[in-house]
Amino acid sequence: MGQLIGIGGAMGKVYGPPWLKELLAIYTTLIRAVPELILILILFYAGTAGLNALAGHFGLGPINVNGAMAGVMVIATVQGAYSTEVIRGAIQAIPTGCHEAASAYGMAKWTAFRRVTLPLLVPRALPGLSNLWVIATKETALLSVVGFSELALVAKQAAGSTKHYMTFFLAASALYLTITLISRLVFNQLEARYSRGTVKHR
Numbered sequence: 001m002g003q004l005i006g007i008g009g010a011m012g013k014v015y016g017p018p019w020l021k022e023l024l025a026i027y028t029t030l031i032r033a034v035p036e037l038i039l040i041l042i043l044f045y046a047g048t049a050g051l052n053a054l055a056g057h058f059g060l061g062p063i064n065v066n067g068a069m070a071g072v073m074v075i076a077t078v079q080g081a082y083s084t085e086v087i088r089g090a091i092q093a094i095p096t097g098c099h100e101a102a103s104a105y106g107m108a109k110w111t112a113f114r115r116v117t118l119p120l121l122v123p124r125a126l127p128g129l130s131n132l133w134v135i136a137t138k139e140t141a142l143l144s145v146v147g148f149s150e151l152a153l154v155a156k157q158a159a160g161s162t163k164h165y166m167t168f169f170l171a172a173s174a175l176y177l178t179i180t181l182i183s184r185l186v187f188n189q190l191e192a193r194y195s196r197g198t199v200k201h202r
Helices: 002-015 018-033 036-057 067-092 096-104 109-146 151-162 165-194
Strands: none
Touching (some): 002 018, 018 067, 036 109, 067 109, 109 165
């Protein structure tokens, strides 16, 4: 979901009207300036209060926010801001001549994006997006402050019950490391695939 927000945000920043560019600039600046833990608390509690206020306005009862869904939305909102900048930079790194060539061939905007911009965008954006993915896997640990039962919280609860702190925290660390290594292999394969035929600068 964060990548979808990033794609939409990047397209808005590059091709959108001035008012949309300003709105997206405020969004990305605020999200990147405020620490993730504070953002999680604000988005979770403010979002819950906002939903209940809206439900009360329509005469509905209190809404119980699902912890898993709230966690996904918070991480997506935070990651969306960073993805917006990564994808925007990748789009702007594409040589202007490529767009001019597509226009000279008479391609429509969507056709030019699909056949020219997207294939050149992906290899430029993948390194940054892979870093964001790794960061997102570790950011899930912060969601324990709002009661989301993720790996770090479960490890803490198990360690507190058994008093085997090193065992469970090392096991949690090993799982995070495994996820990171697998993700690295997947992204390396994707980068190799989408970089075929491109010139590598040394």
